[in-house]
Amino acid sequence: MSKANDVISPDSAAPEHDDHHDHHDHIPKGITRWLFTTNHKDIGTLYLWFAFIMFLVGGAMAMVIRAELFQPGLQIVEPDFFNQMTTVHGLIMVFGAVMPAFTGLANWLVPMMIGAPDMALPRMNNWSFWILPFAFLILLSSLFMEGGGPNFGWTFYAPLSTTYSGDSTALFVFSVHIMGISSIMGAINVIVTIFNMRAPGMTWMKMPLFVWTWLITAFLLIAVMPVLAGAVTMVLTDKFFGTSFFDAAGGGDPVMFQHIFWFFGHPEVYIMILPAFGIISHIVPTFSRKPLFGYASMVYATASIALLSFIVWAHHMFTTGMPLFAEMFFMFATMLISVPTGVKVFNWVATMWRGALTFEVPMLFALAFIVLFTIGGLSGLMLAITPVDFQYHDTYFVVAHFHYVLVTGAIFSIMAAVYYWLPKWTGKMFDITLAKWHFWCSLISVNVLFFPMHFVGLAGMPRRIPDYSLQFADFNQWISLGGFAFGLSQLIFLALLIKACRKQGEPVSDQVWEGAHGLEWEIPSPAPYHTFETPPVVK
Amino acid sequence: MATAQNNNSKLVIKLLAVVIGMFGFGFALVPLYDVFCDITGINGKTSNQAASYQSIEVDESREVTVEFITRTNTGMPWEFRAQTHRVKVHPGELNTVEFYVRNPLTKEVVAQAIPSVSPGQAALFLNKTECFCFNQQPLAGGDEASLPMQFYVDPQLPEDINYFTVQYTLYDVTARTNDLPQKENPFLTQQESSGK
Ligand code: HEM
Numbered sequence: 001m002s003k004a005n006d007v008i009s010p011d012s013a014a015p016e017h018d019d020h021h022d023h024h025d026h027i028p029k030g031i032t033r034w035l036f037t038t039n040h041k042d043i044g045t046l047y048l049w050f051a052f053i054m055f056l057v058g059g060a061m062a063m064v065i066r067a068e069l070f071q072p073g074l075q076i077v078e079p080d081f082f083n084q085m086t087t088v089h090g091l092i093m094v095f096g097a098v099m100p101a102f103t104g105l106a107n108w109l110v111p112m113m114i115g116a117p118d119m120a121l122p123r124m125n126n127w128s129f130w131i132l133p134f135a136f137l138i139l140l141s142s143l144f145m146e147g148g149g150p151n152f153g154w155t156f157y158a159p160l161s162t163t164y165s166g167d168s169t170a171l172f173v174f175s176v177h178i179m180g181i182s183s184i185m186g187a188i189n190v191i192v193t194i195f196n197m198r199a200p201g202m203t204w205m206k207m208p209l210f211v212w213t214w215l216i217t218a219f220l221l222i223a224v225m226p227v228l229a230g231a232v233t234m235v236l237t238d239k240f241f242g243t244s245f246f247d248a249a250g251g252g253d254p255v256m257f258q259h260i261f262w263f264f265g266h267p268e269v270y271i272m273i274l275p276a277f278g279i280i281s282h283i284v285p286t287f288s289r290k291p292l293f294g295y296a297s298m299v300y301a302t303a304s305i306a307l308l309s310f311i312v313w314a315h316h317m318f319t320t321g322m323p324l325f326a327e328m329f330f331m332f333a334t335m336l337i338s339v340p341t342g343v344k345v346f347n348w349v350a351t352m353w354r355g356a357l358t359f360e361v362p363m364l365f366a367l368a369f370i371v372l373f374t375i376g377g378l379s380g381l382m383l384a385i386t387p388v389d390f391q392y393h394d395t396y397f398v399v400a401h402f403h404y405v406l407v408t409g410a411i412f413s414i415m416a417a418v419y420y421w422l423p424k425w426t427g428k429m430f431d432i433t434l435a436k437w438h439f440w441c442s443l444i445s446v447n448v449l450f451f452p453m454h455f456v457g458l459a460g461m462p463r464r465i466p467d468y469s470l471q472f473a474d475f476n477q478w479i480s481l482g483g484f485a486f487g488l489s490q491l492i493f494l495a496l497l498i499k500a501c502r503k504q505g506e507p508v509s510d511q512v513w514e515g516a517h518g519l520e521w522e523i524p525s526p527a528p529y530h531t532f533e534t535p536p537v538v539k
Numbered sequence: 540m541a542t543a544q545n546n547n548s549k550l551v552i553k554l555l556a557v558v559i560g561m562f563g564f565g566f567a568l569v570p571l572y573d574v575f576c577d578i579t580g581i582n583g584k585t586s587n588q589a590a591s592y593q594s595i596e597v598d599e600s601r602e603v604t605v606e607f608i609t610r611t612n613t614g615m616p617w618e619f620r621a622q623t624h625r626v627k628v629h630p631g632e633l634n635t636v637e638f639y640v641r642n643p644l645t646k647e648v649v650a651q652a653i654p655s656v657s658p659g660q661a662a663l664f665l666n667k668t669e670c671f672c673f674n675q676q677p678l679a680g681g682d683e684a685s686l687p688m689q690f691y692v693d694p695q696l697p698e699d700i701n702y703f704t705v706q707y708t709l710y711d712v713t714a715r716t717n718d719l720p721q722k723e724n725p726f727l728t729q730q731e732s733s734g735k
């Protein structure tokens with residue numbers, strides 16, 4: 001049953017694996033450790049650092065956007081470069097920051113939570129990480145090409161990406177293909193690990209919720225990333241090889257692009273939030289010192305959100321002139337999704353009800369998540385109402401909506417997860433003072449940044465435009481100031497992470513947090529390089 | 540351990556099949572979309588085949604207004620306008636309208652007109668017995684022409700539609716017709732110079 005042969009890095013001689021306690025002696029040294037590693041913990045660390053670097057790079061682009069929008073008129077950058085910034089910011093945050101961060105957490109946590117020695121396919125795991133940096137090098141380098149990088153928005157609607165785009169579109173397509181292959185490989189690995197490597201006694205309905213939500217996310221990934229690959233391929237052939245998938249003159253239809261894109265795109269937004277639901281479902285019970293309320297309903301709610309996410313895509317297309325019946329169908333289907341989402345929020349609140357609550361940093365982020373994600377869900381519900389979406393569509397209101405669900409949703413959950421499991425990974429408590437500064441600065445600035453966007457959006461400020469009319473000036477100044485503050489706050493997180501990786505801080509116990517339960521809290525802190533080579537028995 | 544490996548490969552193969560299937564599905568969406576829209580007419584596309592007109596009963600009691608709008612795609616230099624902007628017709632009766640085109644360039648340009656009906660459902664009930672949009676239209680530099688379109692409205696047109704709009708967009712497809720060199724497409728040349 002032991003998978004020992006698979007998890008040894010190629011550069012280390014096969015060590016004896018009889019004794020559990022001398023495994024950290026065999027950690028390979030130097031750069032080759034990271035290049036050739038097949039260890040799920042190493043790969044998890046690589047993913048997480050990569051995601052964090054991408055978060056800072058994408059964040060720097062957001063700073064350019066906010067600097068330009070600080071005042072009306074064209075101040076700092078050319079409109080075309082502004083468009084490249086919004087496009088690449090979106091692509092990097094979605095495919096470079098949020099998704100790899102979740103994959104990194106899955107790598108670290110899934111084997112530890114189900115009592116497996118490693119991921120099922122360790123060599124493929126190495127590949128799925130190491131092709132990612134190349135994808136983003138290609139994407140970023142396209143910004144320096146003659147004619148500039150992609151400027152058609154992360155949604156790359158045709159004909160913007162076909163007829164009106166620059167030559168660098170080929171690089172964009174290529175990099176999206178690589179990102180897609182990487183996430184598909186990561187998803188396959190997660191599914192195979194969860195299906196085949198659970199410890200004896202770890203039945204489906206005993207699986208921790210992070211594992212459940214990631215399993216469902218992985219199925220979403222293998223279902224829709226290939227559709228994205230198809231969409232970029234069609235854009236490529238339309239642009240360079242004379243096909244007319246999206247060109248009306250040749251019999252195609254540009255609106256069809258939007259159908260194909262959003263058939264991928266809506267499940268994609270759930271790919272970015274389901275693992276977050278899992279994380280919050282671990283943290284809230286720990287710091288409420290109560291088991292999660294409604295475990296089974298959490299599992300079913302996650303599965304129904306995933307299924308429903310395939311039949312709501314056209315809520316992004318209400319203004320394309322669909323027939324009334326379709327508008328109604330997509331409106332009601334979208335509203336239906338808020339039912340299972342509401343079940344989750346209810347369960348988290350019910351878990352806290354009469355719990356012995358304490359407010360350690362992971363819990364602070366989790367609480368902020370619950371409140372702010374719900375605000376994002378409510379603005380989503382407003383957008384789902386077809387007639388009013390005609391007013392809101394393509395305004396800053398939509399920008400406010402998806403930043404509440406993605407920044408204070410997905411990203412806050414990732415930060416919560418890092419604070420929650422970091423002591424287990426390093427064996428030391430992180431710097432709590434810095435962490436609290438990070439939390440409060442982020443919490444305040446993120447709301448100054450995104451809340452006023454609702455108002456300018458309702459008042460009609462369009463998204464993706466480098467200039468705006470004068471009446472929006474005051475609000476935009478606030479938004480930009482909030483943006484700069486939020487950007488700077490993340491440097492506190494950087495400092496904290498560097499300290500943590502240098503193993504500074506108080507040593508922690510194996511359980512780390514008083515109320516924490518699960519297999520990962522039963523192994524030593526820091527988690528040894530190899531864990532669960534003899535599978536634990538789950539009662 | 541060998542069996543663990545086996546289990547893994549079996550599952551991986553199944554999952555890869557899903558991945559390949561979904562990649563195919565992405566492309567299958569293209570014909571599916573076309574078929575779906577053909578049947579329901581919801582994207583406002585009319586048939587690009589001539590309809591036949593045989594002894595259809597004219598519904599004198601009903602009057603439907605048909606409006607014509609013309610557009611040229613970005614970079615398409617032709618003049619293009621409807622000679623008749625609006626006609627009132629009885630369902631079942633045959634009508635002809637004319638469109639004026641002029642090619643102001645000094646070289647030949649081939650055009651393709653693409654119709655779009657709004658509201659979309661009306662597209663299924665607009666039957667064209669003759670239309671310039673069925674074929675590509677070449678026009679030598681400086682020439683002008685009058686292009687006819689003959690149609691009747693199907694008496695089955697839903698009661699609640701008594702006004703609909705037909706829009707023609709003219710595209711330059713010179714570059715697509717193989718016998719002409721690519722750079723004659725004025726749009727492409729414009730793209731190249733703006734890229735610099
Ligand atoms: C109650 C749940 C939700 C509802 C009802 C909802 C509804 C909507 C609607 C109707 C739109 C289109 C608005 C428009 O373009 O006019 C939209 C946009 C968007 N939503 Fe949501 N949403 C929900 C949750 C989420 C979640 C959980 C995420 C991601 C984690 C998300 C991410 C996005 C993004 C990224 C866009 C904008 C895409 C773009 O145009 O670039 N939404 N949402």
Ligand SMILES: [Cu+2]
Pocket residue numbers: 265266269312313315316
């Ligand atoms: Cu959506």
